[in-house]
Amino acid sequence: MTTTVGVIGLGNMGGGIAATLARHDFPVFGFDLSQAARDRAAATGVTPVNSLNELLEKVDVVILSLPKAEHVERLCLGGEDAPVSDAAEDHHKAESLLALARPGLIVIDTTTSTPETSRKVAAALATRGINFIDAPVSGGPKGAASGSMSMVIGAEDEVLASAMPVLEAMSGSRVHVGRCGAGNVAKIANNMLAACHLISTAEAVAMAARAGVSPEKLLEGVNAGSGRSGASQVMFPNWVINKAYDSGFTMGLMRKDVGLASDLAQQLGMELPLANAVAQLWNESRATLDDSEDFCAIVQRTDPTLFG
Ligand code: NAD
Numbered sequence: 302m303t304t305t306v307g308v309i310g311l312g313n314m315g316g317g318i319a320a321t322l323a324r325h326d327f328p329v330f331g332f333d334l335s336q337a338a339r340d341r342a343a344a345t346g347v348t349p350v351n352s353l354n355e356l357l358e359k360v361d362v363v364i365l366s367l368p369k370a371e372h373v374e375r376l377c378l379g380g381e382d383a384p385v386s387d388a389a390e391d392h393h394k395a396e397s398l399l400a401l402a403r404p405g406l407i408v409i410d411t412t413t414s415t416p417e418t419s420r421k422v423a424a425a426l427a428t429r430g431i432n433f434i435d436a437p438v439s440g441g442p443k444g445a446a447s448g449s450m451s452m453v454i455g456a457e458d459e460v461l462a463s464a465m466p467v468l469e470a471m472s473g474s475r476v477h478v479g480r481c482g483a484g485n486v487a488k489i490a491n492n493m494l495a496a497c498h499l500i501s502t503a504e505a506v507a508m509a510a511r512a513g514v515s516p517e518k519l520l521e522g523v524n525a526g527s528g529r530s531g532a533s534q535v536m537f538p539n540w541v542i543n544k545a546y547d548s549g550f551t552m553g554l555m556r557k558d559v560g561l562a563s564d565l566a567q568q569l570g571m572e573l574p575l576a577n578a579v580a581q582l583w584n585e586s587r588a589t590l591d592d593s594e595d596f597c598a599i600v601q602r603t604d605p606t607l608f609g
Contacts, residue, residue, distance in 0.1 A: 303327070303328060304327060304361050304362055304466060304467060305327070305328045305329075305330070305359055305360045305361050305362070306319075306322050306327045306328070306329050306330070306360055306361070306362045306363075306364065306467060307329070307330045307331070307332065307350075307356040307357070307359065307360035307362070307363045307364070308322070308329060308330075308331045308332070308342075308347070308363075308364045308366065309331075309332050309333070309353070309356065309363060309364070309365050309366070309367070309376065310333060310365060310366035310367040310368075310372075310412070311331045311332070311333040311335075311338040311339060311341065311342045311347070311349075311366075312333070312335075312338060312366065312368075313441075313442040313445070313549045313550075314366045314411065314438065314441075314442060314445045315331075315333070315338075315364070315365075315366030315367075315411075315445075316338060316341055316342055316345070316442075316445070316446075317442050317443075317444075317445025317446035317447075318364060318366060318411065318445045318450075318471050319331045319342050319345065319347045319364075320342070320345035320346065320347065320446060321445065321446060321447070321448040321470065321471050322364075322467065322470055322471055323345060323346035323347050324346065324448075325448070325470040327467070327470065328348070328359075329346070329347045329348065330347070330348045330349075330350050330355075330356050330359050330360055331343075331347040331348065331349050331350070331356075332349070332350050332351075332352070332353060332355075332356045333349075352396070353376070353396045353397075353398070353401060354396060354401050357398070357401050357402050357403070357406070360406075361405075361406065361407070362406070362407045362408075362409065362464065362467050363398070363402075363406060363407070363408045363409070364408075364409045364410075364411060364467075364471075365377075365408065365409070365410045365411060365412055366411050366412060367412045368412070368554070368557075369412070369414070369557060370412070370414040370415045370418040372412070373410055373412050373414050373418055373422060374418050374421070374422060375397070376397065376398060377397060377398045377399060377408070377422045377425070377426060377433075378397055378398075378399050378421075378422060378425055379396065379397030379399060379400060398426065398431065399425055399426060399429060399431075402426075402429070402431050404429060404430030404431060405430060405431075405432075406431045406432070407431075407432045407434070407460060407463060407464050408426065408431060408432065408433045408434065409434050409436050409464055409467065409468065410422075410433065410434065410435050410436065410437075411436055411437060411438045411452075412437065413437045413485070413488050413489070413492065413554070413557070413558055413561070414435065414437070414485050415485055415489075415561060415564070415565075416435075416455075416482035416483070416485045416486050416489075416565070417482070418485075419433070419435035419455060419481050419482040419484070419485050420481055420482040423435075423481040423482075432457075432460040432463070432464075433481060434454060434455065434456040434460060434461065434464055434481070434484070435454070435455040435456070435481055435482060435483075435484035435485050436452045436453070436454045436455075436456070436468065436475075436484055437452070437453060437484050437485055437487075437488035438450040438451065438452050438472065438488075439451045439452075439488075439491060440472075440473070441548055441549050441550055442548075442549035442550075443549070444473070445471075448470060448471055448472065448473065449472070449473035450471065450472045450473065451472060451473060451474040451475075451476075452468065452472045452474070452475045452476070452484070453476050453478050453483075453484045453487035453488050453491070454468070454475055454476065454477045454478060454483075454484045455478060455479055455480055455481045455482050455483035455484035455485065455486075455487075456477065456480070456481060456484075457480065457481070461477060485561075486565070488558075489558065489561045489562050489565055490562070492555070492558040492559070492561075492562070493558075493559070493562035493576055493579075494530075494531075495531055495532070495555075496555060496558065496559050496562075496579050496580075496583060497575060497576065497579045498530040498531060498532035498533075498536075499532045499536055499596070499597065499599060499600065500579055500582055500599060500600070500603070501532075502523075502530065502532040502533050502536075502537060502600075503541075503599070503600035503603040503604070503608065504603055505519070505523070505528065506519055506520070506537065506600075506607075507603050507604040507607055507608075510604070510607055516537070516542055516607070517542065520533055520537055520538065520542070536548070536597055540595065540597045541597050541600055541608060544608070544609075546594070546595040546597050546598050547595060548595055548596065548597055549595075550595070550596045551592060551593055551594065551595065551596060552586070552590050552591065552592050552593070552594045552595065552596050552598065552599070553591075553592025553593065554596070555583065555596040555599075556583050556584065556587075556592065559579070559580045559583045559584075560580070562576055562580070563576070563577070563580050582599070582602070583599065586599055586602055589601075589602070590602075
């Protein structure tokens with residue numbers, strides 16, 4: 302039997318995920334609060350719908366690609382206490398997955414959220430026989446649109462097996478890191494590294510340039526050596542050196558992720574001096590870089606002339 306998929310949140314990532322699944326011949330329905338996002342999805346073989354209820358009537362699997370944990374909690378559980386944007390407030394006052402979805406539905410949450418939100422939502426949905434997986438992603442809008450994203454997954458074995466055909470179609474690699482919530486632990490740790498690497502690579506490139514080694518040559522050397530990272534191999538060559546700053550991942554989303562890492566370390570009673578210093582740099586950069594700018598622009602604070 303064909304699995305029918307719904308994607309909620311058709312932004313930079315969700316739009317690409319929905320298009321990828323449509324290309325793999327899944328019937329795909331898409332919902333977003335933004336009409337523009339629904340129109341873009343319609344041009345990629347996705348059937349847009351106008352409400353959560355309409356989507357849930359049609360699908361076996363729901364994929365979430367929402368900005369933050371708060372959006373996930375409100376969409377899944379409803380409730381007046383969960384903070385969310387004004388637009389979503391209007392839409393979901395009475396509508397939530399908990400209230401509307403039928404038993405047996407599988408929810409795959411690709412949002413970079415919090416472990417506790419994933420566990421809370423999974424426990425509540427389980428009371429109605431609805432399954433929840435946290436499967437945050439890496440690879441950016443290009444990875445979403447090409448089906449090559451990598452996923453770190455928190456799920457029970459049986460639910461994961463049922464979701465696998467959809468997960469395989471939308472991603473290039475999947476690492477099952479533990480039970481529900483573990484996916485977001487791994488994603489927060491991954492993005493903490495990415496936030497550190499971007500700044501440390503900027504400092505290394507700027508220092509070498511000042512000492513007479515060009516950024517291109519330095520990166521060639523680093524990428525053949527032990528200093529390489531996602532920053533040196535992907536971010537600098539694609540979005541920094543050419544000054545394009547068009548990765549599709551915003552400063553606001555990275556600041557969110559850096560904050561999630563600080564919160565997790567604090568909950569665990571851990572002092573992480575390097576992560577703390579990096580979080581402070583991301584926060585201080587608000588003075589010159591607003592949330593809508595590309596996250597790679599953080600390097601400009603290291604050397605505005607070289608990277609600006
Ligand atoms: P985005 O802002 O481009 O897209 C989010 C979409 O969700 C928007 O179109 C918005 O209108 C919609 N939305 C918000 N609330 C909604 C609701 N209640 N119902 C329906 N639609 C709603 O964000 P994005 O860049 O696609 O990121 C999505 C998630 O993926 C984030 O958690 C982000 O941290 C994570 N992520 C992003 C990237 C990237 O490179 N952009 C990479 C990895 C992970």
